[in-house]
Amino acid sequence: xxxxxxxxxxxxxxxxxxxxxxxxxxxxxxxxxxxxxxxxxxxxxxxxxxxxxxxxxxxxxxxxxxxxxxxxxxxxxxxxxxxxxxxxxxxxxxxxxxxxxxxxxxxxxxxxxxxxxxxxxxxxxxxxxxxxxxxxxxxxxxxxxxxxxxxxxxxxxxxxxxxxxxxxxxxxxxxxxxxxxxxxxxxxxxxxxxxxxxxxxxxxxxxxxxxxxxxxxxxxxxxxxxxxxxxxxxxxxxxxxxxxxxxxxxxxxxxxxxxxxxxxxxxxxxxxxxxxxxxxxxxxxxxxxxxxxxxxxxxxxxxxxxxxxxxxxxxxxxxxxx
Amino acid sequence: xxxxxxxxxxxxxxxxxxxxxxxxxxxxxxxxxxxxxxxxxxxxxxxxxxxxxxxxxxxxxxxxxxxxxxxxxxxxxxxxxxxxxxxxxxxxxxxxxxxxxxxxxxxxxxxxxxxxxxxxxxxxxxxxxxxxxxxxxxxxxxxxxxxxxxxxxxxxxxxxxxxxxxxxxxxxxxxxxxxxxxxxxxxxxxxxxxxxxxxxxxxxxxxxxxxxxxxxxxxxxxxxxxxxxxxxxxxxxxxxxxxxxxxxxxxxxxxxxxxxxxxxxxxxxxxxxxxxxxxxxxxxxxxxxxxxxxxxxxxxxxxxxxxxxxxxxxxxxxxxxx
Numbered sequence: 001x002x003x004x005x006x007x008x009x010x011x012x013x014x015x016x017x018x019x020x021x022x023x024x025x026x027x028x029x030x031x032x033x034x035x036x037x038x039x040x041x042x043x044x045x046x047x048x049x050x051x052x053x054x055x056x057x058x059x060x061x062x063x064x065x066x067x068x069x070x071x072x073x074x075x076x077x078x079x080x081x082x083x084x085x086x087x088x089x090x091x092x093x094x095x096x097x098x099x100x101x102x103x104x105x106x107x108x109x110x111x112x113x114x115x116x117x118x119x120x121x122x123x124x125x126x127x128x129x130x131x132x133x134x135x136x137x138x139x140x141x142x143x144x145x146x147x148x149x150x151x152x153x154x155x156x157x158x159x160x161x162x163x164x165x166x167x168x169x170x171x172x173x174x175x176x177x178x179x180x181x182x183x184x185x186x187x188x189x190x191x192x193x194x195x196x197x198x199x200x201x202x203x204x205x206x207x208x209x210x211x212x213x214x215x216x217x218x219x220x221x222x223x224x225x226x227x228x229x230x231x232x233x234x235x236x237x238x239x240x241x242x243x244x245x246x247x248x249x250x251x252x253x254x255x256x257x258x259x260x261x262x263x264x265x266x267x268x269x270x271x272x273x274x275x276x277x278x279x280x281x282x283x284x285x286x287x288x289x290x291x292x293x294x295x296x297x298x299x300x301x302x303x304x305x306x307x308x309x310x311x312x313x314x315x316x317x318x319x320x321x322x
Numbered sequence: 323x324x325x326x327x328x329x330x331x332x333x334x335x336x337x338x339x340x341x342x343x344x345x346x347x348x349x350x351x352x353x354x355x356x357x358x359x360x361x362x363x364x365x366x367x368x369x370x371x372x373x374x375x376x377x378x379x380x381x382x383x384x385x386x387x388x389x390x391x392x393x394x395x396x397x398x399x400x401x402x403x404x405x406x407x408x409x410x411x412x413x414x415x416x417x418x419x420x421x422x423x424x425x426x427x428x429x430x431x432x433x434x435x436x437x438x439x440x441x442x443x444x445x446x447x448x449x450x451x452x453x454x455x456x457x458x459x460x461x462x463x464x465x466x467x468x469x470x471x472x473x474x475x476x477x478x479x480x481x482x483x484x485x486x487x488x489x490x491x492x493x494x495x496x497x498x499x500x501x502x503x504x505x506x507x508x509x510x511x512x513x514x515x516x517x518x519x520x521x522x523x524x525x526x527x528x529x530x531x532x533x534x535x536x537x538x539x540x541x542x543x544x545x546x547x548x549x550x551x552x553x554x555x556x557x558x559x560x561x562x563x564x565x566x567x568x569x570x571x572x573x574x575x576x577x578x579x580x581x582x583x584x585x586x587x588x589x590x591x592x593x594x595x596x597x598x599x600x601x602x603x604x605x606x607x608x609x610x611x612x613x614x615x616x617x618x619x620x621x622x623x624x625x626x627x628x629x630x631x632x633x634x635x636x637x638x639x640x641x642x643x644x
Contacts (some may be wrong), residue, residue, distance in 0.1 A: 080418075
């Protein structure tokens with residue numbers, strides 16, 4: 001490698017590529033900048049779903065069968081909570097609770113979210129930097145025409161049922177990047193930035209809503225690419241495709257590419273990774289000013305993740321020399 | 323019954339008699355005033371061990387095999403906590419955690435401990451009032467000659483090993499009784515007060531350390547009795563006997579009676595319940611001004627608990643007419 005990579009990521013989809021990247025890059029060559037827009041307070045506990053998904057994925061603690069949470073999880077706390085008529089719509093597992101209790105306690109004692117995250121990650125053997133984009137409050141709110149919903153209420157309690165009309169990122173205008181994120185993006189050796197295949201609206205956009213982060217990306221000399229979370233007009237997981245329909249964004253990889261935009265047209269990206277299923281879109285996307293690479297982007301196992309990571313790194317290398 | 327009873331109690335030993343009393347008295351005829359001196363903050367959670375022991379005992383939720391905590395308990399949280407190198411000296415069970423998380427959250431939202439306790443108790447079907455002696459901070463500190471230890475550090479982390487030289491009840495001088503406790507003791511129909519067979523030094527004394535409570539007892543016309551937690555020179559459970567040795571208090575039921583003192587001699591009690599094993603002490607105790615009743619006080623099962631409750635109620639009735 002010529003220098004470190006920064007990967008912007010949300011939860012499950014992004015974490016899969018993240019897992020591939022850590023298999024290829026040393027800790028000093030890879031920094032994750034992670035969405036905190038879906039963080040929330042539940043029963044007084046600070047829950048950071050995307051940080052936790054990344055933590056559990058990178059440490060081998062994730063439940064790959066269920067697709068979220070920790071492996072070997074149990075639900076005795078939740079059962080006892082129901083015995084008290086407590087709110088059970090957000091499934092806090094017994095093992096997962098250790099993460100939230102320790103995080104909440106450390107934050108209350110004055111630690112930054114970045115510091116707490118580093119402690120938890122180190123304890124579970126994760127050596128690559130998992131950096132919340134900001135230590136300031138930043139909360140994604142889903143606008144639905146009717147009631148505006150905090151992200152987890154929309155995502156978990158309402159199971160993404162309400163039609164989305166827009167998004168708000170409360171706190172974004174006051175949120176600063178962390179010093180760690182700032183340093184990672186200001187590194188003169190930075191070899192590239194990759195937007196992982198996470199939901200553009202609620203996983204990546206809250207990161208980009210931090211003005212300082214957005215400005216750092218605009219100023220960075222390294223290539224910036226995104227991997228499409230849409231394959232063949234559908235999302236692998238989650239409400240991305242449904243949201244695109246509701247927002248009137250074309251439900252395709254091209255819709256995602258258009259959402260981020262090409263740098264040459266005032267947007268964010270130098271390059272875009274399409275799934276082979278969507279190879280037909282390549283030419284159209286190239287006319288928008290994007291370099292396009294067609295790959296197998298569906299990640300069913302670790303080999304897929306590493307292969308896609310290799311492709312991403314090769315794409316960035318090619319963009320640096322072009 | 324001629325009127326309601328107030329029972330002062332700490333954890334395990336007191337809760338056994340409490341269980342007997344609820345079998346005999348309607349909710350309007352029985353109020354528990356509970357020690358909060360061993361409450362503490364652990365990982366940011368407000369833990370109230372004596373309230374919880376009483377709650378679990380009265381609701382049938384207690385683990386009678388292990389002797390503490392909830393039945394059907396599991397330890398996944400604790401195991402995950404160890405995975406983070408978190409503090410595991412205090413065993414927080416997965417089911418027990420629901421109690422602490424809900425309590426902590428409600429307190430943070432401004433509820434009084436009395437209110438939170440009532441909500442938890444109601445949800446578990448407990449109909450008798452479980453009243454913390456105070457909603458103010460009151461913390462038992464164990465003086466050891468060397469380092470002074472918060473109660474749970476002494477009791478759980480150090481397993482009662484350090485020799486005790488004395489006790490401090492931090493916050494007692496500023497702590498007020500709750501309105502509920504004040505009303506219970508001011509009831510003109512009050513038929514009696516019983517000090518349950520809990521540790522006098524660290525379960526009952528923190529309650530008595532609240533000046534307003536102590537004054538209310540001194541002023542109350544109803545008889546006040548205690549049930550000895552010492553049988554045949556030993557405690558049924560816990561460090562009571564060890565503490566008596568270390569403090570130079572005679573390790574006997576007479577030592578306990580002397581600790582509380584007879585009302586006629588400026589102390590607290592009108593009567594004292596001795597175990598049959600200690601019947602020989604009766605005459606000496608009577609010379610100190612106490613009415614004495616000899617009973618089977620070891621409570622192995624529910625029948626024992628109810629039988630002792632009956633004896634306590636009969637004793638109080640006899641003292642009211644004497």
